[in-house]
Amino acid sequence: MTVREMIKRENANLTVSERKIGDAVLADYPFGALQTIQELAERTGVSAPSITRFVSKIGFAGYQEFQRHLIAELKESRSSPLELKATEKPSKGGAFLADYARRASDRMHEMSQSVPQEQFDRILTLISDPARAIFVLGGRISDNIATFLSIHLKQIRPKVHHLPSNPEHWPDLLLSIRKQDVLILFDFRRYQRDLESLADIVAKECRPSIVLITDKWMSPIARHSDHVVALPIEIQTAWDTLVCAIAFVEALIVKVSESDWPTTKARLEAWDTLRLVSPAQPSGDKDDR
Structure with missing residues (x-):
């Protein structure tokens, strides 16, 4: 599940401040959250602890894990056939x-x-x-x-x-x-x-x-x-x-x-x-x- 999907899934359970964070992330996805927690807090007008609670609520142990997930998504979005070949799943029994x-x-x-x-x-x-x-x-x-x-x-x-x-x-x-x-x-x-x-x-x-x-x-x-x-x-x-x-x-x-x-x-x-x-x-x- 992407971070985008996680935010949308939890949207009804977010507070006003947390929705503000989610909107900021989605408005410039995924780059909007690839900055320090202090920079995101300053941009959204929300405290750093509120951002920590937000990433926890959508399913992450902390802000670093949240960012690692976004970076992994960014890499996936740029995957070429050469990169996908390394992770392909062979067909079973030769009946491709x-x-x-x-x-x-x-x-x-x-x-x-x-x-x-x-x-x-x-x-x-x-x-x-x-x-x-x-x-x-x-x-x-x-x-x-x-x-x-x-x-x-x-x-x-x-x-x-x-x-x-x-x-x-x-x-x-x-x-x-x-x-x-x-x-x-x-x-x-x-x-x-x-x-x-x-x-x-x-x-x-x-x-x-x-x-x-x-x-x-x-x-x-x-x-x-x-x-x-x-x-x-x-x-x-x-x-x-x-x-x-x-x-x-x-x-x-x-x-x-x-x-x-x-x-x-x-x-x-x-x-x-x-x-x-x-x-x-x-x-x-x-x-x-």
């Missing part, structure tokens, strides 16, 4: 595909338990609103999922834009973002600085609703986001899995299409009419090969 499918299934079940239906519904409401333009982008690998989402949404509704990978081309689309629009970003561990910079600029200059799809360590984009979906990605191999991200996106696509099915149906029919497909061969013609 079946074992991998079981692990993926476990992650899917974990997602179903950890992502609240209310959060899914709030994001669905934003994306389903035809008055809002949708802008989508992902990281070096996760942009494939952003592409997958944008291609399907474009068939369902208008005003869907997939930002290009080259930041030099972003201003053209960013100039059209309005406060009522939605920016969806995908960013998983080994987070990309250009995406964080994009979120920072858009949050300050355009102020749309920002939806972040990330992992339990939380991309730095979280501090700029209105909705943060933390998905399981660890699968005990050298490579993280994006199976939960794909499933989450597929679920959104299904429900967005159903939110106004008559309009979706009409758009799909028009879309298929305009598709550039090769003319069918007359039934009597033979293949020239």
Whole structure:
């Protein structure tokens, strides 16, 4: 369990001063608590003993253990396949595909338990609103999922834009973002600085609703986001899995299409009419090969 999760778990049991500490830690997570206890006390206006009681209440023996846990999280959030390879769990009996499918299934079940239906519904409401333009982008690998989402949404509704990978081309689309629009970003561990910079600029200059799809360590984009979906990605191999991200996106696509099915149906029919497909061969013609 991350420190973030521990704080949220104990939130109802915290005093006013302890909630103030928790808010300060979460506001600049995890860096907000990687300072001395005196510096954190001065920044929050809360006494050092109150901070000690806070870290004890959320589950740590002391402030040093609390910080060690945060540092370990920070290292995990930057783990590469080379580092993950050292901790992978081999499959049993050589049946790797079946074992991998079981692990993926476990992650899917974990997602179903950890992502609240209310959060899914709030994001669905934003994306389903035809008055809002949708802008989508992902990281070096996760942009494939952003592409997958944008291609399907474009068939369902208008005003869907997939930002290009080259930041030099972003201003053209960013100039059209309005406060009522939605920016969806995908960013998983080994987070990309250009995406964080994009979120920072858009949050300050355009102020749309920002939806972040990330992992339990939380991309730095979280501090700029209105909705943060933390998905399981660890699968005990050298490579993280994006199976939960794909499933989450597929679920959104299904429900967005159903939110106004008559309009979706009409758009799909028009879309298929305009598709550039090769003319069918007359039934009597033979293949020239």
